[in-house]
Amino acid sequence: MSGRAIKVDALESATGLVELYRRGNYAFKWALLSNETAYSLNAGKEAIIACLKSPCSIRGNTWRVSLSPKDLLYLTGPASLVLEGRGSLIVIGEAPSRKSRVRLVKKFSELSRFTSGLEGYRRDIYVAIGEADPSDRLMAGFTEGWPGEWTSFPPHKHDDKLEIYVYYGLNGGYGLQVVEDYDGVDVFKVRDYDAVIILRGYHPNVATPNSRICYLWILCQVEGRKSMKVEFQPGFERIPLGTTHLSR
Known part of the structure; x- marks a missing residue:
């Protein structure tokens, strides 16, 4: 590996959660669901759980959310969840967090779009x-x-x-x-x-x-602090950005 990036081929058959990469308390995971898969998020952590390919649902102790493809759930730990779906590709990002008791569903159909x-x-x-x-x-x-x-x-x-x-x-x-x-x-x-x-x-x-x-x-x-700040490659700085979510 070069240390720059890692490519992972698409899952071809159902799996439980697979950890793709970890650096300390930061991690990426995914699963191709055929039924139910358990997922635990510890206290002091946050996660984004995104649904691709087919609808899925996420069940907590006292709640349940249904996600269509390209919907996602953000939440903080501790949480013991059950991920449910058939042919659903679940992608998870984890990071440390000082927050607790936050749960937020984002529906793709309700997101703002810009070109x-x-x-x-x-x-x-x-x-x-x-x-x-x-x-x-x-x-x-x-x-x-x-x-x-x-x-x-x-x-x-x-x-x-x-x-x-x-x-x-x-x-x-x-x-x-x-x-x-x-x-x-x-x-x-x-x-x-x-x-x-x-x-x-x-x-x-x-x-x-x-x-x-x-x-x-x-x-x-x-x-550092959470931001969309990026650094452009030398020689490309003057190319017009147009409307963007990034900042220099």
């Missing part, structure tokens, strides 16, 4: 958990690129954060995920429901013509 970028790098952005939401260190949303165009462009990095992309909507095409730093470059060929965990470096991506590169993103703020 970012100009021709060649246009994408629709849906921020589900952002800077203004009550999470301590987690943020999440969805990016849906236009056919054959780049996203996460101009290339940017945020080495104070960990991030996972889980791709969808390529519909038989594929994307190329670039991750580059001072020490080299990785290029991953990605298809629907593959994941790439970005540990450091600039990370633009592009879809094949007539395909759209779309992805769930979950950010963990490892250092």
